[in-house]
Amino acid sequence: MSSSSSSSHLAFAHPEERAAATASADPRDRISLRDYMVDVEIGAFQTERGLTQRLMFNIVVEVQPQAAPLDDDVDKIMSYDRITEAISDELAAGRVNLLETLAEHVAERILAAPQAMRAFVRIEKLDRGPFKLGVDIVRTRAATPVQAQTDDGAVLHPVVAFFDNAMIADAALVARVAGLEARGAPLVLCVGMPEVAPAQVGIDVVQKRIDLLAIEQNAWVLAARNRDWLVVDSRTEIDWAIRQGKTIVWAPPKLVLDAVDSPLDRASDGAALALWLAEELAAQALVMPEGQKLSAGSRVPVETFAEQAG
Known part of the structure; x- marks a missing residue:
């Protein structure tokens, strides 16, 4: 497959495939959420206000491999619930107009987990026509500034x-x-x-x-x-x-x-x-x-x- 056709393929590939294709050299595990559907009021157009529409979420999170033995202990892993809770918590925070805004905020919540290294977030509207309208973003912990704080919680910007x-x-x-x-x-x-x-x-x-x-x-x-x-x-x-x-x-x-x-x-x-x-x-x-x-x-x-x- 040529580089251009490969790039086109990846543009529409599932986030799991995109994560694998762009993986760094350091080993990482992945957890994923596929075809998670929620009814949401969202949209910038007046016709989208006061109505709910179906959104479909597909999310892949790259996580650091656990160095110590897991011992079958759920507290030693990043739970799948972290992904679904990031979605529900962000939807509960208030109405947004743009899928881009929603995807950005969901990724931020996921990357707040200490194990999370990179998040692929795809959100699609299913009810705007006989097609899907969507947005894909990739965010990394490196792109999310970790800010030093004083003992009373104030953020320090050097x-x-x-x-x-x-x-x-x-x-x-x-x-x-x-x-x-x-x-x-x-x-x-x-x-x-x-x-x-x-x-x-x-x-x-x-x-x-x-x-x-x-x-x-x-x-x-x-x-x-x-x-x-x-x-x-x-x-x-x-x-x-x-x-x-x-x-x-x-x-x-x-x-x-x-x-x-x-x-x-x-x-x-x-x-x-x-x-x-x-x-x-x-x-x-x-x-x-x-x-x-x-x-x-x-x-x-x-x-x-x-x-x-x-």
């Missing part, structure tokens, strides 16, 4: 700042960071590749790890400019440091390698990794050197150091 090598060596670095700290938000500092290129090998996956380690070394170079800045590499450390009000220097290897939808293909691009981290942390802003190129479509507002100075 500022993430990327420094190029010229800025790391600049005598004004500490003052520049102090200006960012003055904003009053938690601060995460990121760097890219060092001036001296790391060793080059002929194996792509190995090279990516070497590049990540080179960025980590550069993070320690940055942290050496101020002993109060804390180098961190795990999500637990980041959340703790944010709650403690520490200024953080991010060492990327662990988070990048452990991520469900890892940005490993951008291992040598420090700015792209900083953007990924900002989205993961639901940052209030990403501050970049003027002229730094980023991919379009960021979910985080991007500022420049020039704007900060102004």
Whole structure:
């Protein structure tokens, strides 16, 4: 089958087939809900108000395999009820106009389960004609920001700042960071590749790890400019440091390698990794050197150091 015909086939394939075709290298289990039908009042058109219509749900959830023996214990798995409850709870939350909105919210509820890694949600209207009208979405835990919170439950939205090598060596670095700290938000500092290129090998996956380690070394170079800045590499450390009000220097290897939808293909691009981290942390802003190129479509507002100075 050609790539174009294969893509067309997958566009209409059941979510279970789509999940299998787009699976990552790491092992995952799948649970599914097929042809689950509910009567719902939904729709943006006036003719759809005050009436119910049938919706059909097909959902596949990729979950982390259980490391310890299951012992036939239901508490050690993600229950199928989690899927049906996500649907019923979202429908009970209030009327929506769009299938897209409903699918998005159902996926969010499913991905709140700690075992859930990726959710495929298909919803179809059955009563709009002699056909089905529907929407398919795929959402991952990586696309759902996990936000650090204070002890009283308040969400903390940090500022993430990327420094190029010229800025790391600049005598004004500490003052520049102090200006960012003055904003009053938690601060995460990121760097890219060092001036001296790391060793080059002929194996792509190995090279990516070497590049990540080179960025980590550069993070320690940055942290050496101020002993109060804390180098961190795990999500637990980041959340703790944010709650403690520490200024953080991010060492990327662990988070990048452990991520469900890892940005490993951008291992040598420090700015792209900083953007990924900002989205993961639901940052209030990403501050970049003027002229730094980023991919379009960021979910985080991007500022420049020039704007900060102004």
